[in-house]
Amino acid sequence: MTTVDELRAYVRAATSDDAFLASCLTQASELVNARVKTATVPGPILDLATREVAADLFNRRGVRNGIANFDGPDLTPVRVTRDPMRAADDILRPWTGAGIA
Numbered sequence: 048m049t050t051v052d053e054l055r056a057y058v059r060a061a062t063s064d065d066a067f068l069a070s071c072l073t074q075a076s077e078l079v080n081a082r083v084k085t086a087t088v089p090g091p092i093l094d095l096a097t098r099e100v101a102a103d104l105f106n107r108r109g110v111r112n113g114i115a116n117f118d119g120p121d122l123t124p125v126r127v128t129r130d131p132m133r134a135a136d137d138i139l140r141p142w143t144g145a146g147i148a
Contacts, residue, residue, distance in 0.1 A: 049098045058102050068105060075100035079135055088142040096135035103131040 051068045054060075060068060075097045083093070136143075 049094050049101065054098060054101050054105070057098060058105050060105065064105075067108070068101070071101040071104040072097070074104055075131070078132055079139070082132060082135065082139060083143060086139075086142045086144075088139060092138060092142070096138045099134040099138065100131050103134065107131070 049072060051065050051072065054068050054072055055062065055065065058068075078100055079093060079097045088096075
């Protein structure tokens with residue numbers, strides 16, 4: 048299971064964000080478990096999907112109107128998905144099958 052320390056390192060957050068990171072992890076776990084339902088998914092894959100969803104939930108806090116600027120030399124704006132499950136769906140698809148369109 049992904050820990051707050053691991054998520055903090057992954058998203059490069061400060062320790063002052065730990066309460067919010069814990070909340071993101073809890074929400075991510077609930078979202079992933081709801082998507083998986085009764086499918087048998089290996090533990091490391093569940094952890095990966097949960098970490099990706101938690102990171103997306105955390106990073107949404109600093110994104111206005113779905114557009115984020117990154118600290119690159121050109122500061123090119125990038126559109127961020129509004130669905131935190133998007134990356135997890137790709138990770139989980141071999142075990143959960145295709146989603147409903």
